[in-house]
Ligand SMILES: [Zn+2]
């Protein structure tokens with residue numbers, strides 16, 4: 001067995017020795033779901049592990065983030081391993097919180113178990129003494145782009161500037177000392193899908209909060225009112241009627257929910273509020289679809305003599321998985337799941353704020369089996385805790401070993417072939433430029 005394999009053997013032994021406590025961690029978080037920027041208990045669990053492993057860390061980053069650093073003591077690049085803290089709202093999920101309906105129906109509990117498993121493995125001196133540079137273990141908040149009104153409140157209070165955790169951490173400078181980044185998202189492979197899926201790219205998105213304002217009146221005399229719900233319905237129909245104009249290559253998705261639909265059934269609705277996402281493969285496609293959406297909102301307001309206010313907020317940039325990092329990751333997942341375990345895919349309509357990180361440094365986010373059911377659905381479950389909780393940790397740790405062993409030559413070669421699409425300042429200027437408010441109608 002060569003040296004390469006010996007270090008990875010230690011990874012396997014270290015993670016397997018802690019399998020019960022790592023399963024317990026994944027299950028504890030499953031039963032204690034918290035929504036974005038509220039993940040205090042989940043973050044505390046990660047911090048307990050950082051303490052136990054003797055890792056220096058900082059917490060309370062972007063409200064709940066926790067970031068530990070493992071320094072080899074030798075100069076070299078910094079590789080950041082990430083796990084997301086937050087849950088999603090899925091009423092009816094068997095492990096949903098009865099009050100908030102928060103549930104881990106996207107598998108982020110498994111990401112945290114995997115992140116901690118990687119820390120368990122890499123804190124071994126036999127591994128550390130053969131690496132250069134630094135490894136960051138980053139538990140990051142608020143990946144799910146939800147609860148816009150709550151997050152606007154946090155923005156108004158000055159607690160955050162951006163809706164998502166990683167954009168906020170970028171703004172705070174918490175990625176300034178990082179050179180490469182990786183995360184693994186849990187998946188529930190369907191027919192034809194592989195244990196590990198690697199997409200070339202994922203969509204980006206912007207968010208809109210739309211308020212239609214009309215005039216309340218008795219429903220017996222509707223001519224005295226202005227029906228904000230009808231105006232909103234017409235706007236939504238106009239958007240739907242234009243879906244055929246979206247180009248396949250642009251990956252455009254427009255989706256919305258009604259968060260306020262009227263007050264009483266016998267009063268003409270005077271205020272109706274929508275939350276919307278506009279997703280697309282490129283910034284240009286998102287901007288074009290965003291303008292189309294604004295026109296449709298205008299049309300609804302115009303037809304009914306209502307007033308509409310559209311607040312547009314920056315969301316996430318499209319994810320570009322780095323091919324250089326993929327070359328390092330793939331042999332490791334093949335070691336765990338066997339040869340030809342990777343499905344190579346083109347473009348996905350999903351979004352993640354890992355996309356923002358991928359504009360600043362080489363980044364990769366494969367998905368890995370371990371769950372069953374539908375993501376964000378009530379039937380999502382961890383079906384194979386070995387694959388969901390342990391395999392991501394082993395993969396992250398083995399990839400860190402490959403990148404940083406010796407003088408970190410492999411990390412340096414990934415960095416040498418990388419061209420950043422934008423600087424951090426350009427990124428912040430771009431995202432801030434999206435923020436706007438438009439008003440339509442009378
Ligand atoms: Zn999700």
Ligand SMILES: [Zn+2]
Pocket residue numbers: 106107108143185
């Ligand atoms: Zn997710």
